[in-house]
Amino acid sequence: MPLDLNTLPTRRDEAWKWTDVRAVAKEDRGGLSAAGLPKFTLPDGVSISEASDGASQTDTPMASLARSISGAVWTVTVPEGFNAKDPLVIEGLSRGHIRIHLVLGKGASLSVIEHHAGDASSFVNLDMVIDLSEGASIERAIIHDDPESCLRVATTHITAWAGAKINQYALSFGGDLSRLETRVAVMGKEVEAVLNGAYLLGAKRHVDMTSYIDLAVPHCTIRQAVKGVVKDKARGVFQGKFHVRRPAQNTDAEMRHDALMLSDTAEIRSKPELEIYADDVACAHGNTIGQLDESALFYMRQRGIPVAQARALLTEAFVADVFDDMSDEPLQESVLGKIREWLGA
Amino acid sequence: MLKINNLSAAVDDGQKQILSGLSLEVPAGEVHAIMGPNGAGKSTLSYVLTGRDGYEVTGGDVSLNGKDLLEMDPEERAAAGVFLSFQYPLEIPGVPTMTFLKTALNAQRKARGEEEMKAPEFLKKSRALAAELKMKPEMLKRPLNVGFSGGEKKRMEIFQMMMLEPNFIVMDETDSGLDVDALRIVADGVNKLRSPERGMLIITHYQRLLDYIVPDAVHVLAGGKIAASGDADFAKKLEAEGYDAYAA
Numbered sequence: 001m002p003l004d005l006n007t008l009p010t011r012r013d014e015a016w017k018w019t020d021v022r023a024v025a026k027e028d029r030g031g032l033s034a035a036g037l038p039k040f041t042l043p044d045g046v047s048i049s050e051a052s053d054g055a056s057q058t059d060t061p062m063a064s065l066a067r068s069i070s071g072a073v074w075t076v077t078v079p080e081g082f083n084a085k086d087p088l089v090i091e092g093l094s095r096g097h098i099r100i101h102l103v104l105g106k107g108a109s110l111s112v113i114e115h116h117a118g119d120a121s122s123f124v125n126l127d128m129v130i131d132l133s134e135g136a137s138i139e140r141a142i143i144h145d146d147p148e149s150c151l152r153v154a155t156t157h158i159t160a161w162a163g164a165k166i167n168q169y170a171l172s173f174g175g176d177l178s179r180l181e182t183r184v185a186v187m188g189k190e191v192e193a194v195l196n197g198a199y200l201l202g203a204k205r206h207v208d209m210t211s212y213i214d215l216a217v218p219h220c221t222i223r224q225a226v227k228g229v230v231k232d233k234a235r236g237v238f239q240g241k242f243h244v245r246r247p248a249q250n251t252d253a254e255m256r257h258d259a260l261m262l263s264d265t266a267e268i269r270s271k272p273e274l275e276i277y278a279d280d281v282a283c284a285h286g287n288t289i290g291q292l293d294e295s296a297l298f299y300m301r302q303r304g305i306p307v308a309q310a311r312a313l314l315t316e317a318f319v320a321d322v323f324d325d326m327s328d329e330p331l332q333e334s335v336l337g338k339i340r341e342w343l344g345a
Numbered sequence: 346m347l348k349i350n351n352l353s354a355a356v357d358d359g360q361k362q363i364l365s366g367l368s369l370e371v372p373a374g375e376v377h378a379i380m381g382p383n384g385a386g387k388s389t390l391s392y393v394l395t396g397r398d399g400y401e402v403t404g405g406d407v408s409l410n411g412k413d414l415l416e417m418d419p420e421e422r423a424a425a426g427v428f429l430s431f432q433y434p435l436e437i438p439g440v441p442t443m444t445f446l447k448t449a450l451n452a453q454r455k456a457r458g459e460e461e462m463k464a465p466e467f468l469k470k471s472r473a474l475a476a477e478l479k480m481k482p483e484m485l486k487r488p489l490n491v492g493f494s495g496g497e498k499k500r501m502e503i504f505q506m507m508m509l510e511p512n513f514i515v516m517d518e519t520d521s522g523l524d525v526d527a528l529r530i531v532a533d534g535v536n537k538l539r540s541p542e543r544g545m546l547i548i549t550h551y552q553r554l555l556d557y558i559v560p561d562a563v564h565v566l567a568g569g570k571i572a573a574s575g576d577a578d579f580a581k582k583l584e585a586e587g588y589d590a591y592a593a
Binding site: 293294295296298299300301302303304305306307309310313314316317318320321 | 395396397398418419420422423424428429431434435436437438439440445446448449450452453456488505509
């Protein structure tokens with residue numbers, strides 16, 4: 001059955017006010033009403049299965065679309081205590097509705113590399129669920145490099161039990177319209193999460209980095225730093241929310257979004273939010289939008305560095321630090337390489 | 346070498362005239378000092394010579410070895426050999442000092458059609474110079490000037506100058522923020538760079554620096570132009586008598 005376009009979120013939905021999916025979702029987009037076919041490269045010791053029915057843990061409008069159209073769920077399981085040596089690589093996220101479920105047993109650890117690269121003019125709706133059992137640890141690298149005509153919504157729902165660790169690094173170059181959303185339900189004590197990201201957008205590209213962290217237990221630590229660079233007529237959106245419930249005492253949470261506007265026709269929309277009901281917490285957020293420092297640029301030029309190169313160096317320095325703590329060095333180098341390539345273009 | 350002829354310049358979108366008809370010539374091999382009261386336009390002169398945005402030249406011309414400097418972008422002037430030691434050196438977060446300097450050196454070389462300096466040669470030269478300037482080697486690994494004290498930043502300016510080997514040097518209030526020991530190290534570095542092919546313009550409010558870097562000529566900048574000139578002893582007289590006699 002073809003997808004009813006009117007079921008898609010529009011700017012009338014508060015959470016989608018800056019990312020109007022309905023407005024850009026035309027009938028002829030490839031994959032609009034079809035299941036997608038992801039490709040997995042599995043590390044040794046990690047298993048995968050495809051089931052036509054999975055736990056329906058997600059309840060967003062995009063998730064229910066994925067459920068009704070894709071049908072099957074790809075479930076990747078890392079057994080208890082298993083430390084996967086090689087990363088799980090997910091590719092083929094190029095069109096259609098896709099459901100993925102990652103299950104990490106107690107104390108298991110996994111590194112995931114996701115390549116979000118779409119087909120021209122396609123529609124991609126990824127609904128991913130990650131369950132982290134007690135003491136499990138995941139490092140996620142998200143590389144989002146779509147053609148300028150691609151529409152993508154990628155939503156990840158993470159449930160983290162006691163002592164779980166999340167290290168997430170997202171790099172996005174946007175698309176026609178794209179949203180990378182991360183929702184974390186912190187269910188056990190002493191969860192530690194790093195949720196960093198960067199977006200670099202040119203032309204009329206759009207990306208929306210949205211996150212919602214729901215903290216319901218004490219002693220958890222969240223660090224979020226998102227950096228943005230926009231030029232031409234691009235549009236960057238950051239929406240971040242920490243919801244610190246009453247029992248979540250001693251939460252230590254920091255949210256930062258800093259963006260550079262390299263042209264005054266580009267746009268940044270930002271909504272950092274803290275909603276706090278616990279009384280003994282350390283929570284902070286910061287949000288800045290600025291330009292490159294003209295004095296620093298002049299200083300570099302005075303030393304002989306051509307202006308374009310000076311701008312690229314300063315911009316790279318601005319963005320790169322969100323990837324400082326990636327544990328996989330070759331992957332980190334490839335992320336920085338992509339940033340340099342964008343800056344040099 | 347450097348010829349400034351009847352130079353006028355303004356800031357604030359041309360609203361505020363700072364330099365009005367300044368003429369000055371620094372022959373190759375000479376060191377000239379520019380002294381003067383605060384607000385006389387000393388720093389403006391350094392920015393006009395290096396091409397900073399916001400400093401509008403409203404008249405006159407400036408040439409270095411016969412080449413029109415005012416027609417060039419800041420990076421072209423740098424490649425032509427103009428170096429400014431900043432009064433307040435900038436911090437460049439995220440860019441390691443060595444990366445910055447190697448990029449600058451090789452960009453200049455490329456602009457002049459010369460071969461790039463390879464990493465081993467660059468490292469060898471920078472280590473030797475750092476030792477000479479009594480700089481800690483770890484300073485070179487840190488992002489440029491970030492977290493450096495005022496004195497360390499000034500020393501870093503001299504380090505860059507010695508690495509880049511420019512042929513015309515402008516030093517803007519280099520002595521500010523330096524204690525006597527650091528001043529001596531900095532002055533030794535500058536004196537080593539004196540050569541028959543190189544010119545220098547030392548902008549300073551106080552005579553102190555000129556005890557260590559003895560100039561060939563001293564000029565008073567007041568009212569936007571050179572109000573008086575003399576030899577090295579003239580600086581001592583200015584220090585004793587002040588600038589009141591030259592007030593605009």
